[in-house]
């Protein structure tokens with residue numbers, strides 16, 4: 025690992041904006057916030073993966089991965105971050121290094137050529153170049169190549185130094201965002217600025233979730249100027265320094281950029297979530313309050329309150345008819361971070377029982393909130409081994425599992441409904457409308473008639489006489505001499 | 512119980528229904544050495560033949576009595592005699608199945624009586640079995656014509672017979688493809704039972720290449736086997752339309768089991784239960800495994816089928832088979848069918864329209880349907896409403912291999928669920944900001960103009 029990268033990683037582990045981080049001792053902090061991985065018992069992405077997750081939603085840049093095929097060949101085209109503009113971000117670009125490239129030390133040259141080709145072919149707003157394990161190991165200086173290419177081709181070429189071996193996804197998030205702070209933010213000026221310009225960081229716009237919230241901002245006249253979120257344009261990242269307020273969508277990984285925007289450009293930031301009714305309202309209120317403090321017209325607050333009142337009433341009205349369909353159902357939540365609590369209160373309001381919520385990736389703040397909402401901490405658990413989870417579901421201690429894709433088959437093989445609440449999902453659940461969608465999804469999942477069929481025994485598992493003849497009709501004609509006997 | 516809606520209107524737009532004589536002809540083609548003969552004017556025969564040729568991609572030996580102006584007025588008895596004579600000369604079939612059309616039925620001819628009389632006279636016709644079914648175009652559709660033909664065959668050719676252990680009668684409905692029939696026959700055989708299949712299009716309309724050219728059907732139910740059907744231990748009829756035919760065999764002392772459908776886990780379970788009872792045999796390992804694989808397919812497919820709004824246009828038995836399977840997976844159905852049969856009433860939805868594709872198009876649009884399930888004529892509607900279109904029923908003239916599609920049994924159900932889910936997946940909904948009422952991002956930020964809006 026190069027000294028510069030080591031240095032960068034060390035600073036990434038110091039996050040003054042993060043309460044957890046600040047509370048750590050110097051030596052603890054050096055270890056980083058991700059736990060050391062256990063060989064033989066580790067699953068999950070690498071730092072490169074994390075950087076990609078953070079930056080790939082930027083739609084009009086070419087994301088070029090400098091690596092042998094495995095890193096991106098296996099990884100591209102698998103996230104549902106939606107774009108309303110360019111589709112470039114969905115293309116998989118890699119230098120696909122061969123053995124020969126590596127032994128001959130041709131990596132840098134090949135990268136330079138690849139950058140030239142991708143610019144000629146796609147005319148991207150910028151090229152993001154990702155280094156990975158192999159290219160870092162052979163010592164390719166992607167910083168130098170990017171610099172030379174940018175000068176030569178007159179287009180921003182941004183190095184993202186994230187070899188997978190340096191750490192987990194979480195660290196990769198940080199390093200990815202760091203590259204933006206270093207190379208992109210502040211490099212373009214907007215045509216106009218308004219007192220209602222905001223930055224939104226960290227919402228991936230999965231299946232269009234950000235668009236479920238954007239109409240609310242539209243109605244308040246708030247403009248998303250800067251964005252490191254789904255549907256972001258390169259220009260929006262470059263112009264972030266001109267926004268009035270930053271909303272960080274519950275993510276510790278992205279905190280560094282919010283903090284740096286505050287330090288360097290005086291833009292206050294807050295953490296909020298668009299999951300669940302009360303969180304959405306709280307996020308809107310905080311955003312408006314901060315905007316007014318920074319000079320937006322004071323009536324914004326009143327308009328915000330009116331909007332919230334109207335939307336909440338409408339949401340509750342839409343949820344009411346769904347209540348009988350989900351009431352009393354037991355949900356097991358296996359997710360991480362803010363999702364551990366952000367939907368819980370809304371579900372509880374509908375009479376849904378949350379039997380447990382996982383505390384993976386959760387902070388002390390998250391824990392407190394869970395305890396607050398649930399009235400006890402009895403429902404929190406850490407990791408659950410698939411075997412245990414299977415057993416728990418099989419014993420029908422929950423009616424539905426809400427989790428990410430990895431636990432999907434634990435639920436399904438236990439013949440228990442499953443709802444995807446992580447990043448690969450296809451349904452948007454954000455904001456007020458998203459809450460209604462989520463409850464509909466629960467209804468659809470737990471009340472699907474398929475489960476009853478699926479759990480019924482096979483014909484050969486029933487004793488001969490309790491097999492029902494429904495739905496077919498046995499109609500031996502009276503008086504027939506059939507030697508057929510019904511049992 | 513679905514409420515049947517009969518729209519009160521004079522105009523039928525984009526027919527869903529296929530004529531009853533065509534159904535009869537298709538059933539007759541499932542008999543070995545057969546030539547179906549339409550008793551009517553030439554045109555309806557030509558249409559029916561072209562229709563079947565386009566669907567099966569096979570030469571279809573369909574003949575007509577070619578009623579003309581004179582015989583239309585004076586009666587067509589002689590035309591039939593002449594037709595049989597000529598057909599025998601040209602193709603020497605073992606079996607001629609006659610289906611009447613609206614024309615002769617409107618005249619009110621006693622075709623059956625005349626035919627009986629004529630066959631008594633023409634002893635030289637004795638080595639050809641001739642069967643007649645009344646199938647006026649104005650009553651029922653393909654399903655009914657098919658069923659009437661099977662009833663006519665049983666009436667004419669099945670006789671009381673000594674018990675034949677292990678033999679069962681299988682009466683497949685018109686909604687079953689060659690592959691469907693083959694699947695069910697295989698399932699029955701897996702229990703050590705021996706099915707006599709009437710009609711058996713799995714041997715005649717399955718798209719095989721024969722060693723020579725004959726002007727009649729190649730393959731199908733053997734006439735000698737039909738004669739033994741009265742000795743079977745049970746009749747397994749698939750589809751409500753086949754109930755009367757099963758009851759005719761029951762009158763010969765064969766226990767009748769009518770299965771409304773053989774698609775869907777529970778439906779196949781019921782069938783397997785019956786096979787277990789009839790055979791006393793152990794359930795084969797392959798059947799057990801197929802059921803387990805179907806269960807897993809249900810899990811995988813329910814994400815895409817649960818809550819899916821499906822517009823379905825199908826004859827009652829097909830509609831019940833496919834509709835109940837989808838409903839059991841949580842789909843919501845908007846249904847148009849052809850006739851108000853008992854099966855139509857049992858399709859799991861509140862209302863079933865007895866109508867045409869025009870009705871389906873209106874209902875599908877109003878109901879926000881996301882997938883169309885009907886025969887090939889639905890393609891224009893699917894285009895207009897931007898829906899994926901899964902083809903089922905008759906005719907399917909714009910796809911190859913319609914006869915190879917199996918949606919029956921555990922395996923066929925599994926394939927069907929994948930087919931529906933894949934149709935949904937291959938028609939992905941790409942959300943746009945506008946879908947959620949959000950304004951588009953200011954073009955100021957755009958590096959390149961956004962692509963045109965598309966759904």
Ligand code: SF4
Nearest residue numbers: 070072095156157188
């Ligand atoms: S760990 Fe390294 S080699 Fe593997 S995917 Fe991540 S970056 Fe690529």
